[in-house]
Amino acid sequence: MTENVSDCIAIMRKALGRSNLNDPDSTDVLFASYISDFMQYTMTDDVKIFEQFGTFTFDIMTTATDHTDGIWTFADVGMIDNFSNLRLETYISLKAPADSSTSWTKLTVIQDPATFWGIWGINNKDVLVRGYPTMMLLYGTQMAFRTIPEDDTAYQVQMYGYTINSGVDQTSVLPMDYWKRYVAYGGAMNYARDYRFEPDALSLLKDAFAHEKKLILTRTHNQIKRSRCLPRF
Numbered sequence: 001m002t003e004n005v006s007d008c009i010a011i012m013r014k015a016l017g018r019s020n021l022n023d024p025d026s027t028d029v030l031f032a033s034y035i036s037d038f039m040q041y042t043m044t045d046d047v048k049i050f051e052q053f054g055t056f057t058f059d060i061m062t063t064a065t066d067h068t069d070g071i072w073t074f075a076d077v078g079m080i081d082n083f084s085n086l087r088l089e090t091y092i093s094l095k096a097p098a099d100s101s102t103s104w105t106k107l108t109v110i111q112d113p114a115t116f117w118g119i120w121g122i123n124n125k126d127v128l129v130r131g132y133p134t135m136m137l138l139y140g141t142q143m144a145f146r147t148i149p150e151d152d153t154a155y156q157v158q159m160y161g162y163t164i165n166s167g168v169d170q171t172s173v174l175p176m177d178y179w180k181r182y183v184a185y186g187g188a189m190n191y192a193r194d195y196r197f198e199p200d201a202l203s204l205l206k207d208a209f210a211h212e213k214k215l216i217l218t219r220t221h222n223q224i225k226r227s228r229c230l231p232r233f
Contacts, residue, residue: 003177005168008035011184015205016191025195032170034187039165042186044084047213049220051176054163056082059095060145061154062130069125070133070148074141077157086161092133095154107157108135120146178219182212 009031013019018026044052058077062068067076074080088111091104110116116137120128130150137144149155165175174180189209192202 001177003174003180005032005035005170005172005174007180008174008184008187009170011181012188012191015185015188015208016197028170031187031191032168032172034191035183036167036169038186038190039183040167042190043183044162044164046186047217047220048085048162049216050223052162052165053160054083055158055160057156057158059154059156060149061095062149062151064151068148070145072143072145074143077143081164083161084164086138086159088138089160090136091158093156093158094132095156104158105132105134107133109138110135111138113137113139116144116146179216182209182216185209185212 006028009028012031012035013026016026020026021028024030056079058079060067060072060077062070088109090107090109092107093104097103116135116139119135125148128146128148131147133145133147133149133155135146137146168174174183185205185208189202189205192205197205
């Protein structure tokens with residue numbers, strides 16, 4: 001069954017007691033904006049659910065004049081507002097290997113600049129031998145690769161993380177049907193705070209939102225339980 005943002009708006013109206021369609025402070029467009037903001041900016045940090053886990057693949061290549069220091073920014077590789085959190089599991093491969101036999105190698109990711117530069121040194125890029133990257137510094141919005149990639153050789157990097165939801169409007173279809181009540185009460189909570197609802201009303205909304213949040217996390221919890229680690233002796 002397909003659930004739409006309009007279904008969330010109907011729940012918001014009931015939860016907030018805002019049924020007057022002519023009220024400029026409770027239009028469908030306004031409610032949809034609260035739902036969109038919640039999905040993009042709040043939900044991403046409020047829960048980490050199975051469907052938000054995604055993959056980002058990008059290419060890197062140095063030339064005689066570009067990226068000679070082995071450093072790329074998120075903007076350089078098109079990773080802008082894609083992920084809220086990145087995991088450290090990262091893999092690298094030649095983009096065009098011999099005989100098309102792609103072989104992914106795990107890339108060691110370090111987030112502490114002191115540790116990374118303590119291993120590789122600073123201001124020595126001109127004396128380092130170029131080759132196949134084995135380590136990456138992930139710091140802020142920058143990625144430094146060492147060994148510095150060989151000139152004119154394209155490498156493909158694959159990272160994993162929790163994606164940021166796209167914005168919606170009142171005509172949009174929800175990405176997942178079972179998000180409906182959680183998203184509706186999330187938007188209602190933010191609306192109620194902005195419009196200074198009474199503490200008792202806020203408390204009722206908070207309890208309802210906590211209930212929906214628990215349910216939405218249960219599905220991810222059950223999914224994780226089905227992926228038990230293998231025993232190792």
